Amino acid sequence: MNSKTAFITGITGQDGAYLAQHLLSQGYRVVGLSRRSSHYGLTSHRLDWLGITKDVELVEGDLLDAGGLARLFRFYRPDEVYNLAAQSFVTTSWQQPALTTQITALGVVNVLGALVQEIPKARFYQASSSEMYGLVQEPVQSETTPFYPRSPYAAAKIFGHWITVNYRESYNLFACSGILFNHESPLRGLEFVTRKVTHAVAQIKLGLAKELKLGNIDALRDWGHARDYVKAMHMMLQAERADDYVIATGKTTSVRDMARIAFEYVGLDMNEFLKIDPDLYRPAEVDLLLGDPSKAQRELGWAPVISLEEMIHEMVDADLVRLRKNEAGSNPMPLSSLYTKV
Numbered sequence: 001m002n003s004k005t006a007f008i009t010g011i012t013g014q015d016g017a018y019l020a021q022h023l024l025s026q027g028y029r030v031v032g033l034s035r036r037s038s039h040y041g042l043t044s045h046r047l048d049w050l051g052i053t054k055d056v057e058l059v060e061g062d063l064l065d066a067g068g069l070a071r072l073f074r075f076y077r078p079d080e081v082y083n084l085a086a087q088s089f090v091t092t093s094w095q096q097p098a099l100t101t102q103i104t105a106l107g108v109v110n111v112l113g114a115l116v117q118e119i120p121k122a123r124f125y126q127a128s129s130s131e132m133y134g135l136v137q138e139p140v141q142s143e144t145t146p147f148y149p150r151s152p153y154a155a156a157k158i159f160g161h162w163i164t165v166n167y168r169e170s171y172n173l174f175a176c177s178g179i180l181f182n183h184e185s186p187l188r189g190l191e192f193v194t195r196k197v198t199h200a201v202a203q204i205k206l207g208l209a210k211e212l213k214l215g216n217i218d219a220l221r222d223w224g225h226a227r228d229y230v231k232a233m234h235m236m237l238q239a240e241r242a243d244d245y246v247i248a249t250g251k252t253t254s255v256r257d258m259a260r261i262a263f264e265y266v267g268l269d270m271n272e273f274l275k276i277d278p279d280l281y282r283p284a285e286v287d288l289l290l291g292d293p294s295k296a297q298r299e300l301g302w303a304p305v306i307s308l309e310e311m312i313h314e315m316v317d318a319d320l321v322r323l324r325k326n327e328a329g330s331n332p333m334p335l336s337s338l339y340t341k342v
């Protein structure tokens with residue numbers, strides 16, 4: 001039995017839920033930061049889906065409240081801190097750039113500052129992103145590829161990445177930055193393209209919708225499964241020394257082909273249902289992401305296990321189950337107008 005305590009910011013998000021499940025299976029005590037919400041009980045829907053809500057300790061706090069973070073670190077004295085909290089949706093980052101910067105960039109300083117002050121021996125993981133590569137400077141992106149952000153979200157993540165490196169070098173912290181390429185699952189937010197697609201495919205299959213509107217379907221992404229990727233986060237913090245790693249599959253697929261996999265899985269012809277909506281194009285696009293995970297494979301022994309096809313099938317199946325049960329999270333409010341050029 002492991003006697004370690006892990007502290008996860010963003011535990012109510014996709015990765016936080018899977019990471020909590022993984023750490024619990026390793027015997028950790030898992031404490032998670034959860035923002036106060038008037039929707040009491042609803043914010044734990046991902047932990048509920050995994051059946052682990054009662055196994056984790058949720059504590060109230062916010063990345064913007066540095067004093068509160070220090071108080072929590074002083075009380076729980078975690079061995080490992082995983083900073084997964086962020087305003088994580090690229091489109092929203094153009095609509096709320098200052099808020100995105102406060103949470104996704106300055107929030108990292110708040111966590112690191114509290115860590116230096118209260119638990120400097122704790123190991124720290126920062127959730128960096130392949131979006132930092134943006135307008136890619138090399139056809140395959142590795143730890144040495146220069147960054148070129150294409151959104152306020154990416155610019156904020158670059159700050160989070162470098163401040164993590166800087167605190168490692170300034171304060172001798174065990175601080176790692178995981179540069180994770182897109183990773184998805186049945187717990188992915190409905191606004192992200194894979195889940196938007198699998199949810200719409202399930203709706204169309206059940207006769208609840210007639211079409212799916214997408215923006216740029218030529219964009220290429222290196223998609224992996226969140227269940228595989230959270231294991232890499234944990235492995236980074238078990239290594240002999242702190243370092244930064246690209247986590248990716250090494251394969252890239254267009255949004256069009258990803259959608260085709262989902263439609264074909266339920267026996268539907270994508271061309272009958274897919275419509276292109278120019279309003280869903282972004283002010284600046286990231287056309288291609290393709291990661292080189294060889295450093296993580298070599299030094300951590302990490303490799304992805306779940307294929308894109310298996311993942312999309314799992315996501316469609318989960319959306320069919322949720323829609324049939326009419327569960328929370330399966331019938332979103334019509335937010336699409338918020339994600340267009342307003």
Ligand code: NDP
Pocket residue numbers: 009010011012013014015016033034035043061062063064083084085086087088089103127128129130179180181182183184189
């Ligand atoms: P989600 O959007 O699913 O989860 C984000 C989490 O952050 C939620 O728990 C959210 O809480 C929390 N949060 C947001 N703002 C605050 C705040 N001010 N204080 C405290 N908590 C806050 O993201 P993912 O799980 O997909 O991603 C995890 C991390 O990895 C993020 O930092 C993301 O940017 C990064 N990343 C993700 C990739 C991916 O493909 N999924 C790729 C690369 C990086 P609430 O539930 O209250 O909204």
Ligand code: GDP
Pocket residue numbers: 090091131182191192193194196213214215216217219220221255280281282285286
């Ligand atoms: P991102 O890589 O973090 O921005 O992840 P997303 O899942 O939000 O977007 C992946 C790619 O899908 C981007 O290139 C988007 O422009 C493209 N895309 C095309 N249509 C849509 C859509 O309707 N919604 C979203 N979220 N993305 C879309």
